[in-house]
Each structure stands twice: as C-alpha cells, then as structure tokens.
Amino acid sequence: MLGCSAFIRRHHFFIRSLGCYTNTQTHHHNGMSCVMSGSGLESDALGILRSITPSLDPTKHKGQAGKIAVIGGCREYTGAPYFSAISALKIGADLSHVFCTKDAAPVIKGYSPELIVHPILEESYSVRDEDKRSILDKVLAEVEKWMERFDCLVVGPGLGRDPFLLDCVSNIMKHARQSNVPIVIDGDGLFLVTNCLDLISGYPLAILTPNVNEYKRLVQKVLECEVNDQAASEQLLSLAKRIGGVTILRKGKSDLISDGETVRSVSIYGSPRRCGGQGDILSGSVAVFVSWARQYISTAPKGELITNPTMLGCIAGSALTRKAASIAFDNKRRSTLTSDIIECLGRSLEEICPVN
Template sequence: MAASASRKELLGKVHKMVPPMLESFHKGQLGRVAVIGGSEDYTGAPYFSAMASAKLGCDMSHVICEPAAGAVIKTYSPNLMVHPYMRQSKNLSKSSSESEASIADAVKSMLPRLHVIVIGPGLGRDPLMQDTCASVISAAREQNIPFVLDADGLYLAQTRPELVQGCRECVLTPNVVEFGRLAKAKGVDVSEGNPEDLCAKLSRAFGGVLIIQKGAKDLISDGETTLVSDGEGGRKRSGGQGDTLTGSIATLLAYRKAYLDKLWDHGGELGKEETLRLAAFGGSAVTRECSRLAYKEKGRALQASDLTEHVHQAFLNVIGEKDESRL
C-alpha cells in the first residue's frame, strides 16, 4: 500500500533521524561508509558516490577498488580513503600468493570497521570483481551490515538473486531498464499496471528487499509500504547522478544506525523498517534537490560532478540542520 504521509511529513521524520553535531561525539560515530567499485575503465562513479557520502556528513568515506582505479581516484580528492584491494581477472597476480579467496578476504576484513557499504559504482562485469562482491554481500548479511546495490552491483541481484533474497538491510536502486531486468530475473510481469504497485510487486518477489525505482518520480517500496519521492529535479539526464543517490542513502543509513543505537537522546520511536524507508526517501530527496540546484546553475551543461558541490545545500534545503541550542 502507498503511504499517506506527505513529503513534508516524511522529510520531518528524516530530520529526526539525523544526528546533531555534538562535541561529545568522536571520529567515526557519524558514519563509516565504503563504496566498492572502480575499475580500469570507470573511476568517476565510485568517487561521486563516496564524495556524496562525505558531503552529507559521513565521518569516514572509503573507496575499495582496483589498483588502476585507486591511483586515479586518489588524485580526485585527498579526503577519501582509497583501498586498492579489488582485482580484475586479468590483473590477478600469477607469481604471488594472491588468489581469489585472498582478495575477497582482504575486502571482507574491512567490514567490521564499517556501518554501510555501497556496491556497484564503476564495478564492471568482470567475473572476479563480481565474485568478490558476491562474497562480500554474503559476509555483510552475516554481520547485519546494510548495503546498497547500484549499476553493476544490480547485475548480481539479477543473476544471483539468492544473494539478496529476503534481506531487510538491502537497498536496490534500479533505473527503468535495470528494473525490467530484475523483474525478468524473478519472473515478474511489469508490462502493465500502476507503477507503485509494480514496484511493490517486485519487492515482494525479492522477499521484501527495499527497492528504489528511479524515474520522473522515485518509487520506494519494501513490498508493504510504498513512498513516492516527487521533489523537483533538474532536466538534464547526465550519467552519474545515481552515484550521488547511493552515497546519500549510505550516509543516511549510517545516521539510521546512530539513531537506532540511541547515540544521542532523541526520545524517538522510529523502527528499523521505517527508518530504512526514510533513509531511501531522504537520499532521493537530497539527490533530486542537488539535480535541481545544479541544473539551475549549469543548464544543459550539467555534469555529475556538479551535483557533488550542491549536496550540503540540498541537505539544508530539504532536511535541515538540527537546532543545537535546543539540545
């Protein structure tokens, strides 16, 4: 069923979930996020995702990528922590002790240090990169770490749906084409019907996995409750804007953990499932506002990098900062 709450009411709840900036907090409490992706051909996507996470207030933003991508991403910003642990099949060392298992173990060794992971930006379809991420997803589920799948991360959900089946700490972010591929993989007919109902139908087919179907309106559903994010966005559909979405969602999921762990005295009663939906809704609202602001400034010249510079202002516009004088 579609939620009856208004956009203002939903964003008000997201605001409640966002931690205040208290002097008592220490480094890392307000978010430790890693983006897993980045290959020889694709270095921008993981950067945009990780920087959106950082600009939204995440304390520590990591990128776990292929060495060739890592060398490039390090030149984009010194603020990101870049770990060249991933390997494409052709770059797997034959003369050392490096193996498929050791690569996966290196990535998984970081999981206890993280609150949220994003899998997919710039990942590509290389079998070893895909297999490594499959192993990471299984480990994240075992450790109850929320994860967001986008781009080639969604290819894993399409080809190995058992990896995400029934996971209530997973967010899928397909565009219209990717949505169709996921539906086909699950044998779900999405050719006719109300879009909100179809999004919920696909979510139920995946056992209640949260799905954000990106489009003119973003539809967010866990199979039971469906939210519609219809804030104004920009009119330029440049590639890479979805990376701002994944990074924004990741930071809000980290804030969700702080809220559920009662890191500060908020007296709230928002539950796990509702806060998961709210993190997705908030990420969508911030990204759409980023796109609106960037398009207003750049027009048809807008590029994905322009959204990055507007993340904080978009957050202030749609969610708002805490009034710390009241705390």
C-alpha cells in the same frame, strides 16, 4: 505472516510515520498486499530527512557520523565510485572508503585526498587461473579486516562485469550480510544480484536503486513479466516482497520506494538533465541516510520505533539528491554535471535541515 488486523494497524502506523497526509487509499488483496495510489503515496521526505539527520555535537568523535565503503572502480570506470564516496562525505559521513582494482586506485585517489582508497580488487586479465583461489582469499581477508567498522556498503558504482571481480564481490556481499551491514546496490551490482538473487534474497538491509533499464531486467527476472506503469506501485511492492523484503528505490520522474510492505514516492523537483553519475550521488546519499536512520531508530524511545530504516534512508537520500540537482540546474542549466550537483549537496542539506 501478519494477520489482517495486525497488518492494517501496522499500515496505519506507517502512514503516520511516513507522513502520508492526503487521499490515502488502501487496497487489500491476496490477504497481504496493501498499496496506496495517487498523491497518497508521497512521503513527507523533508520531515523524515530532518528526523534522522543526527545533531552535530562537539563531544562526538571521528566515525560516529558514519563510515561508508564503496565497492567499485575498475580499469574502465573510476568516476562512479568517486561520485558515490565523495557524496557520502559531503552529506556528513566522517569517513568514506573505496575498494577498487589496482588500476583504478591511483586515479580515484587523485580525484580527492579525502577518500581512503584500497587497491585490492583484481580483474581476470591480471590473474592466472591457478592463482584465483589464493587471490580471492587475500581480497576477502583484506576486506574482512574492515567490514565490522562500516555502517553501510555501496556495491556497484563503476564495478564493471569482469567474472572474477564479480565473484570476489559476491563473497564480500555474503560477508557483509553475515555482519548485518546494510548494502546499497546500484549499477553493475544490480547486474550481479539480478543474476544471483540469492545474494540478497530475504536480507532486509539490502537496498536496490535501479534505473529504468535495471528495473526492467529485475522485473523480467523476478516477476517474469514486463514493467507495468499503470500499476507501478503494486508491481514494485510485489517485486520487493518476492525478493524477501529487500528495499527497492525505482528511479524515475518520481522516485518510488518499497520494502514489500509499503510503497512511498518522492516527487520533489530535481533536474531534467540526465548526465551520467547522478545515480552514484544517490547511492552514496542513501548509504549515509540509512546509517543515520538505523542510529535514529535504535535510540528512539520504544514507542516511537516507527518504521524500516532502509525506507527512511531511501526517502531522505532521494529527497536530498533531487533538491541538490534542482539547485545545480538553476545555476548551470544544460551544462549541469554530476560534480555541480555534488557541490550543491551541502547547501541543500542546510536548507532542509539547518545545523542550528
């Protein structure tokens, strides 16, 4: 627990580092919470994106720009994990893996030869009760071989809700947490953690990216009340704090982001199209930027150790996804699909943060 003056100092630090220029209002209540409202919440998202994006350097070798893994993809869903994993690559990660069920793997592989797809998860329908223990052990052994190599996991795109599968994924998350690997949680991953908050509670490298319905369930479960849009940022801050300082990116007209210490919004114009799959672009995007933000902060001069890498990663990921959606929509209008937005990630990044 920070003392009041230490908190205000740290808060001002955040304001500077997160690029909060105007109308900053601080509300101090309960001895801890500090929220800004109105336009003061808006982050300098493009500046943050530029800061954390690593330079490209011919002396670097494969893997140094990021190795991402998506846990998701089952008999029913295959598009979501593909969208998430390919977005990570198109933003600049070097390697993008997918861990999915045996049925999903050939399909996901077929979408793109660029992904490394591991067909190791199982759903209940293909497993006898007496084999569950041994299969769980096998799945975990397989994932553990890889875990140390990943800079960030994305858990949830196209995961489905099969109980045995979710049990395996819970164990994978525990392992990732022990290894201090950041975890972006979306889709059915949010269903899982909303029902089992212990998986992420108190883990500062957990990032939740709920849409309106997922956010509603989370608020009901954790705060035992309804969503209050009149005090959206205060409620988000309380929620993130109550889950022990995880970072939450609440998707909406503006994206609102909090780690329980501060709240920021990203309002860059995106697209009015709400086709399925856009959340998967965001999760892959956040995964890359969180990895980069952690690198950036670990190598920044001591005095510049400015803020929480999960906040920075969410802000940058949100900004890039929104800009790409906007470019795609300008071109494809009502016909805009998730794949069209993915095709605009590279150009968006180059416009915000040119290579040279």
